[in-house]
Amino acid sequence: MATTPPSAGDRRPILTIDTSSGQGVIALYDGQHLSSRTWPADRTHTTTLLSEIHQLLDRADVQVRDLGAMGIAIGPGAFTGLRVGFGVAKGFHLATGLPLIGVPTLEAAAVAFASCGTPIVAAIGAGRGRLVWAQYTPESDGLLPIRPLRNGTFAELMEELQGMSPVHFTGEIEDDQARLIEELEGVSIPAAPLRFRHPGALAQLAWRRWRSGSIDDAESIEPVYLSR
Amino acid sequence: MYAVIVLGIETSCDETAAAVVSDGRRVLSSVISSQFDLHRAHGGVVPELAARRHVTAIVPVVEQALRDAGIDRDDLDAIAVTQGPGLAGALVVGMNAAKAMAYALGRPLVAVNHLEAHIYANWLCDSPNVPSEPLFPILCLLVSGGHTELILMTGHRRFQHLGRTLDDAAGEAFDKGARLLGLGFPGGPAIQEAASKGDPRSFELPRAWLAGTYDFSFSGLKTALLRLTEPMRVPESDVASATGPPSSMSGPFREHRPPTYAPDAPIADLAAAFQQAVIEPLVVKTARAAAEFDARTVVLAGGVAANSLLRDRLLREVLAQCGPGVPVAFPSHAYCTDNAAMVAAAAAWVIRAGDLVGWEADVHPRLSLTQR
Ligand SMILES: [Zn+2]
Numbered sequence: 001m002a003t004t005p006p007s008a009g010d011r012r013p014i015l016t017i018d019t020s021s022g023q024g025v026i027a028l029y030d031g032q033h034l035s036s037r038t039w040p041a042d043r044t045h046t047t048t049l050l051s052e053i054h055q056l057l058d059r060a061d062v063q064v065r066d067l068g069a070m071g072i073a074i075g076p077g078a079f080t081g082l083r084v085g086f087g088v089a090k091g092f093h094l095a096t097g098l099p100l101i102g103v104p105t106l107e108a109a110a111v112a113f114a115s116c117g118t119p120i121v122a123a124i125g126a127g128r129g130r131l132v133w134a135q136y137t138p139e140s141d142g143l144l145p146i147r148p149l150r151n152g153t154f155a156e157l158m159e160e161l162q163g164m165s166p167v168h169f170t171g172e173i174e175d176d177q178a179r180l181i182e183e184l185e186g187v188s189i190p191a192a193p194l195r196f197r198h199p200g201a202l203a204q205l206a207w208r209r210w211r212s213g214s215i216d217d218a219e220s221i222e223p224v225y226l227s228r
Numbered sequence: 229m230y231a232v233i234v235l236g237i238e239t240s241c242d243e244t245a246a247a248v249v250s251d252g253r254r255v256l257s258s259v260i261s262s263q264f265d266l267h268r269a270h271g272g273v274v275p276e277l278a279a280r281r282h283v284t285a286i287v288p289v290v291e292q293a294l295r296d297a298g299i300d301r302d303d304l305d306a307i308a309v310t311q312g313p314g315l316a317g318a319l320v321v322g323m324n325a326a327k328a329m330a331y332a333l334g335r336p337l338v339a340v341n342h343l344e345a346h347i348y349a350n351w352l353c354d355s356p357n358v359p360s361e362p363l364f365p366i367l368c369l370l371v372s373g374g375h376t377e378l379i380l381m382t383g384h385r386r387f388q389h390l391g392r393t394l395d396d397a398a399g400e401a402f403d404k405g406a407r408l409l410g411l412g413f414p415g416g417p418a419i420q421e422a423a424s425k426g427d428p429r430s431f432e433l434p435r436a437w438l439a440g441t442y443d444f445s446f447s448g449l450k451t452a453l454l455r456l457t458e459p460m461r462v463p464e465s466d467v468a469s470a471t472g473p474p475s476s477m478s479g480p481f482r483e484h485r486p487p488t489y490a491p492d493a494p495i496a497d498l499a500a501a502f503q504q505a506v507i508e509p510l511v512v513k514t515a516r517a518a519a520e521f522d523a524r525t526v527v528l529a530g531g532v533a534a535n536s537l538l539r540d541r542l543l544r545e546v547l548a549q550c551g552p553g554v555p556v557a558f559p560s561h562a563y564c565t566d567n568a569a570m571v572a573a574a575a576a577w578v579i580r581a582g583d584l585v586g587w588e589a590d591v592h593p594r595l596s597l598t599q600r
Contacts, residue, residue: 046320050327050587064332079279080317086283087321091328094290095301219287225280 003099005213012068013060014210015053015092016202019045019085020077020105021124021172026052027199028060029207035060036199045084053088065096069215071206073197074102075224076132076149077124082223090218099215101206104224106134107143108202109171114138116168116188119146121161123171131157132226133171135164142208151226161187170195232305232579235329236572237290239322240314240342241373242266242273244285245568248297248304252576253351253358257296258562258569261285268413271484272403279317286325293568304335308575311339311585312592313374319591327587338575339585342566343597346370346529347381348577349559349570362557367523369514370597371538372530373399373414378442378514379597380521384577387597390517391442398506398532401446405502408453409495410486416532419499423537426496428504431456435509442513449505457498462488507538515545518554526550528558531565 006012013030024041026049027034037052057063072089075082092098109122115138123133132151136143150160154177161167165186172195173181181189189195209215231250238245247258263281267273294301309326312319323339330337347368353359366381376393396404399416406415411422434452436445464487489495518526526546532538543556563570578584592599 046324047588047590049324050331054331054587079276080320083279083283083317083320084324087286087324088328090283090287091325092332094287094325095329095332220284222280222283 001215001217003213003215014069014206015067016071016206017085018073018202019081020073020075023196025197025199026056027203028056029203034200045081049088064092067098069099069101069210071101071103071202073105073202075105076226077105093218100218100221101209102216102221103202103205109197110136110143111201112198113168114143118166118168120168126151133157149226234306234308234572234575235304236568237309237322237326238568238571239282239318240310242278243566244282244289246290246293247569247572248293248299249569249572252573255352255354255569257293258567259289259293260567261289269483271407271413274481275315275317282318282321306336306338308338308340308571310342310571312595313342316593323591336584338578339589340571340574341595345570345574348574349563350527350557351573352563352569363524365523366525366527367518368527370529371398371532376444378517393444395445395447401506404450405453408457409498419503420535422496422499423503426500428500430497431501433501433505435505442517444509453502460489460493511541511545515549518546519549526556533558534561534564
């Protein structure tokens with residue numbers, strides 16, 4: 001949905017939230033300053049998300065009605081966690097008319113590595129031992145998705161990475177899985193704490209879209225539901 | 229006196245609803261987005277589909293409720309939401325939207341028990357001339373797709389359980405009965421319609437009286453209906469070859485295929501006999517409890533309270549057992565089935581009790597009426 005972009009002098013911050021996985025991620029960004037919170041939410045997004053948002057906004061002395069827009073990670077990810085995020089985003093929209101901007105979760109995972117010069121594969125857990133992953137190739141102004149999201153087993157992910165060298169891998173996976181990926185020829189993978197989605201990544205993607213006047217329809221926007 | 233204006237939000241099952249209610253009594257607006265079409269093909273509510281639909285319905289439903297009431301969001305005094313019982317994934321959508329609205333507007337958040345809300349539907353009215361409140365003690369029969377409970381209400385928010393179903397809820401019994409008879413979903417209205425053309429005396433179906441208790445049981449009745457109808461069915465192999473394989477409209481979610489009966493099968497008579505067998509124990513036990521506990525009002529609540537045979541029979545039985553001084557009340561049709569006006573109504577008494585919740589409030593899929 002296109003809208004009139006905010007004026008250059010509009011310094012209102014945006015709030016971004018990511019409840020796609022057990023790692024809760026929120027950020028406040030005004031084009032110059034980033035403040036953020038991450039916490040191990042596991043299955044407690046409903047009881048923790050709004051308190052975390054309150055602490056983030058309160059510290060910055062910002063109220064919901066002072067925000068310019070809200071970015072939300074749309075998945076793939078855990079369905080219930082995503083719906084908590086959508087509930088909160090839509091509640092803020094209902095209260096203040098705040099525009100909503102949906103950002104693919106795996107694009108937010110990958111964009112921090114956009115300058116690495118190789119294709120990037122980003123993955124997230126899909127429950128019952130399965131993973132969902134996306135492939136991106138860096139472009140001058142961001143990431144280009146190479147192929148549709150894939151839902152598969154770890155073995156299938158390994159197979160795909162093997163055929164891609166050189167490639168950069170990131171995402172929330174188990175430590176022993178990371179070690180197996182590390183051993184692959186031509187595949188680079190960051191250390192465990194650097195594989196979590198960075199709060200600034202979602203903020204950057206949502207900010208760019210807001211400043212270019214591209215927002216989503218707050219009524220119909222919904223999580224990405226990926227089945228096998 | 230200043231009226232308290234509450235926005236109610238309800239997403240516990242398959243209806244996305246929002247309403248604005250003044251002082252817990254007068255409905256200024258009530259909007260319900262039914263997911264009926266979404267679940268019909270499956271012969272029942274599919275939780276994952278319900279949760280998905282709430283996400284896309286919540287914004288237009290709440291906006292419509294505010295527009296219909298002619299209320300600006302800043303004029304709301306509190307936001308109320310169903311906390312449970314219900315489907316976890318569905319409850320989460322309403323709870324978080326309500327929480328975020330309350331937070332952004334700087335208003336209190338009220339978490340409402342869905343069962344309590346069904347009972348408080350009896351306090352609602354559509355006109356500015358608000359009638360007097362039902363008198364305590366109130367004997368309440370709460371009958372819906374998920375619940376069948378006999379409750380003594382001694383004051384606002386003071387509930388005492390007298391009895392409950394030991395297996396299926398009354399609404400669930402209607403759903404299962406309707407499915408066995410090939411009458412569609414939801415079962416209550418389907419059975420009632422078919423029964424209107426039938427004779428309840430044509431078939432003898434069992435009633436579980438559970439003597440000496442105020443409990444109910446409907447599973448034996450369902451089994452009896454199955455035994456009775458099985459010989460009347462057209463074998464499935466004959467049906468399959470005539471209609472081909474089932475379509476897969478909704479992908480991974482299983483579809484329900486209704487049984488087929490010969491054109492001359494006595495479906496109307498079976499529906500009438502079945503309906504009577506569900507309702508009779510409800511009516512008899514409710515009236516008996518009203519007499520035993522000296523109730524000054526008897527109220528019906530929940531989706532099955534819309535059943536007209538239940539209403540008629542209960543009026544007669546309470547009159548017979550308690551005399552003419554005990555009125556029988558039931559919510560208007562629109563407030564029997566799941567809606568948000570009842571949530572905003574119940575919230576008014578929660579607010580009066582000062583029972584507000586914080587931002588860490590959670591959903592409670594298995595919440596009971598007497599739990600706080
Ligand atoms: Zn209900």
